[in-house]
Amino acid sequence: MKKSLFTVEPISVLEETVLEExxxxxxxAHGFDFPADPPVCRASxxxxxxxxxxxxRISVWVAWGDGHPAxxxxxxxDDNNPLKGADLVFLSVHPEMRRQGVGRTLLSAAREYLGGMGVKKLTAFTSSSAEIGPGDAFAEATGAERVARYRRLSLNIADRPRKDGYEVPVGYRLARWRGGVPAESLAEFAAMSTRLAEDEAAGSGRGAAETFDAEKVDGLYAVLRAWGLRTYITAVRHMxxxxxxxYSALGMASSHDRDASQWDTVVLPAHRGQGLGAVLKEANLSWAREHEPELSRVTTWNAVGNDAMTAVNESFGFRADAWGSVRIWSW
Structure with missing residues (x-):
């Protein structure tokens, strides 16, 4: 293939036509790498x-080739503390423009900008169907260090009859919410989310855990609604x-009717060992299916080595997904 010319520049004015491109x-890029997955949701x-x-706070760089994004x-x-690190939200190269240095040049421009601000760490996720996929090879070649490994699992709804007869342990009561968390429960929900983040940070070695308060949780779900995501939450209260x-949470993109993502399921330590996690997953899936009649697949992620949670998900019906080897990298 003839090598194409391209230029990379930061972009601050995000006009609608540019965003569409x-x-x-x-x-x-996503369709090329993950042909079995649903198309990327525009709104999200x-x-x-x-x-x-x-x-x-978001910063954007674009590689232009022949007047169009390559x-x-x-x-x-982090708007309050940018020096603690940055997240690579997207790094996508059109399949026809790969192996020409586009990805490396974009990453280099971003890292130079971050370095000039004093940011010392950039974190990214990669996914592939192979043990070492193209994204992983790219991360290694550009000097990234692998921080953690995850495995994607999928639940085929057709293989699992609907179960509405789950039994809630004595002394507990379920609550169900769509689209967010009610105001009176925000503070408690934030405390549980912080605990989950602490557990994940301890297991992944990614550093300090993210903390949540009522305002942040409310703002997060407002953003998810703005992204067009339909969310379902089932929580459990100790009487x-x-x-x-x-709680257990599940989300669906606005353009997806058949595919959902199983998000966090967390039970506070003092209340574990009673099967509450399984009850929450079961009740929340049933709750979602009441409103999503076309739902046919749910995906989730497990940290490699977390055999206990993998066993819980497999007992629920999740199975390893051929397209879902996920890793976290840090430059």
């Missing part, structure tokens, strides 16, 4: 650029103390 690049992709998570790089910085002690 960015989405086209990312859609083609664009939303993550124009309406980032609470407390996050690749894009989107980085998220004697009156406190929320666990």
């Amino acid at each position: 960015f989405h086209a690049v990312h859609r083609h 992709f664009i939303g993550q650029i124009v309406r980032p998570r609470p407390g996050q 690749g894009i790089c989107v980085v998220g910085l 004697e103390s009156g406190l929320l002690v666990g």
Whole structure:
């Protein structure tokens, strides 16, 4: 293939036509790498650029070739403490423009900018169907260090009859919410989310855990709604103390009717060992299916080595997904 010419520059004015072109690049790249997955949701992709998570600031670089985007790089910085590190939100190169240095040049531009600000760490996720996929080879070749490994699992709804007869342990009561967390439960939900983040940080070695408060949780779900995501949450309340002690959350992109993502399931330590995690997953899936009649697949992620959680998910019906080897890298 003849080598194409391209130029890389930061971009601050995100006009609608440019965002549509960015989405086209990312859609083609994702479709090429993951042909078995549903197409990238436009609303979710664009939303993550124009309406980032609470407390996050977005920076964008684009590689132009023949007047059109050949690749894009989107980085998220903590608005309150940018020096603690940055996240690589997207790094996508159009399949026809690969192996020409587009990805390396975009990454180099982003890292130079971050270095000039004093940011010392950039974190990214890669996914592939192979043990070492193209994204992993790229990360290694550009000097990244692998921090953690995850495995994607999928649940085929057709293989699993609906179960509405789950039994809630004595002394507990379930609550169900769509689209977010009610105001009276935000503080308790934030405390549980912080505990989950602490557990994940301890297991992955990614450093300090993210902390949550009521305002941040409320803002996060407002952003998810802006991205077009439909969310389903089932929480469990301990009747004697009156406190929320666990929850399970699931989300679906606005353009996806058949595919959902199983997000966090957390039970506070003092209430573990009673099967609450399985009950929460079961109840929440049933809750989602009431409103999503076409739902046919749910995906989730397990840290490699977390055999206990893998066993829980497999007992629930999840199976290893051929397209889902996921790793976290840090430059």
